[in-house]
Amino acid sequence: MYLxxxxxxxxxxxxxxxxxxxxxxxxxxxxxILAALTGWYEAYYDIVKRGGLVVEIERLHKLHGPVIRIGPNTLHFNYRQAYHDIYTYGSTLVKDQxxxxxxxxxxxxxxxxxxxPEAAKQRRGLLQPLFSRRAVMSLEYTIQQKIDQLLAMLNDNYNSSSKTVSMAVAYRALSTDIITSYCFAESSNILESPGLSHPxxxxxxxxxNKLWFQRHFPFSMTFVSIVPQTLVLWLLPEFEVYxxxxxxxxxxxxxxxxxxEALSIAEHETxxxxxxxxxxxxxxxxxxxxxxxxxxxxxxxDTVGNxxxxxxxxxxxxxxxxQKLKEELEEFWVDKDLPMSYTALEKLPYLTAFIKEVLRFSMGVVHPLPRVVGPSTPKIGGLKLPSGTVVEMSIVFLHMNPDVFPDPYTFNxxxxxxxxxxxxxxxxxxFSKGPRICLGLKYISHPCLAWCELYLIFGNIIRRLDLKLLVTEETIDNFASDCRDYLVPRWEKEYRVFAQQ
Incomplete structure (x- = not known):
């Protein structure tokens, strides 16, 4: 029988x-061949190669051309028309379940x-008013308060070459304090925690850290939810914080x-x-x-912090x-001790250009986001594909396209x-495109929460602080070329700074 x-x-x-x-x-x-045979090809690069899938896809496109098969039923594209086709056709393509x-x-x-699509539309309908310009403007005072707190912390605690801080941690603390305040009208107050160490x-x-293991072994989360918590923490102590x-x-x-009633009396919408x-x-x-x-x-x-x-x-x-940023800010922001509004900062041309280039480099989600071709889906990048085909394209190939962005790996x-x-x-x-675009951005040319945070943070950091970069062997050299794919970008190295007095 066994035989x-x-x-x-x-x-x-x-x-x-x-x-x-x-x-x-x-x-x-x-x-x-292995990718055509099994989905474990992707798992290998996600888990064993530690977020190396996008790097591998880049190699494959150089070897095979603009359309490659990276799974038994999955195609990855490397040209701009395909990206816009995949992520703006709305309900004719659905997210891969x-x-x-x-x-x-x-x-x-x-x-x-x-x-x-209907469930997603309903949830977005509930949250959409919160990301209107009116709602974001009502949060500006709270954002500015948190930025003031960050600047004071840097000036007081990290003010010499022997007292430096990782800006990756500092910015994640700031953005988390802002978004938790927006969620609950009660900030997490990470900026107040000693050493920015907070649960x-x-x-x-x-x-x-556990994302790719969860991606390819999703039953692990079922295990976590059904077994006694003491057993979970004994087997996986890192889950305690989560x-x-x-x-x-x-x-x-x-x-x-x-x-x-506590929500209705909050100082801003939540x-x-x-x-x-x-x-x-x-x-x-x-x-x-x-x-x-x-x-x-x-x-x-994560997105604003990165x-x-x-x-x-x-x-x-x-x-x-x-220097260009400082000169522009000093011209329009004469007294740095007085706050500068978001509506004033968004009119500054070089600051705006700088933020656009930052968003091009930071990318948002770098992992390819799969969509499933439906019976009524038009052509994808000029190709008519069978219903059920999974199609995707990493944002890396859009933002680093030399035909649109000459010398793309140079920050300019x-x-x-x-x-x-x-x-x-x-x-x-x-923040993606089409009907699933991040609510915090809505449209790239439309003022919103992400833009408001970026203008206020960069304006204040550059105008009111004199930060110094501490260069060591562990300092990152180029964010664009050293990116690992953990859904969002992660880097092996970081950098540290201190505030010059």
């Missing part, structure tokens, strides 16, 4: 391999895991449910005001509210860039000061 089972299994696997290699609708597209269910296994009822920061870092973070969010959500008091919709479940909190805090802290970290590095690395804000930037603006997509 028969073995023969049947071997025959089935052989037949499947032959089908995928020679008879599958995608068999005519080039790519590694297998990918997003595993990526969101820790938040199964959060919007990250929503693959049904929420460690919790978000822990999620990123579980503590979720427990804190749960307490805050429970307090709002029990005392909804995410949970709209989620708990939905108009024309049923209120999300408690579990969904908790998962949404983790999604919003994670996304809101952008600020990268921009500050290049402003310090290239004195000419910093001046590229945005030319007369016609329409094509570059079309291809600047750090």
């Amino acid at each position: 028969l089972f073995l023969y049947v299994t071997l025959f089935s696997l052989s037949a499947l391999a032959l089908y995928r290699l020679f008879f599958h609708p995608l068999c005519r597209y080039p790519g590694p 297998e990918f997003y269910s595993s990526m969101g296994a820790h938040v199964p009822q959060g919007s990250l895991s929503f693959c049904d 929420i920061l460690r919790g978000v870092e822990g999620i990123l 579980l503590d973070m979720k427990a804190k969010f749960k307490r805050q959500i429970d307090s709002f449910i029990n005392n909804p 995410v949970f005001y709209h989620l708990l008091e939905p108009k024309g919709q049923e209120r999300p479940s408690q579990a969904s509210l908790l998962d949404e909190a983790v999604v919003v805090v994670g996304a809101g802290s 952008a600020c970290n990268i921009g500050t590095f290049y402003a310090l690395k290239y004195p000419s860039i910093r 804000p001046d590229r945005w000061l030319v007369e016609d930037t329409n094509q570059m603006m079309l291809d600047l997509a750090p």
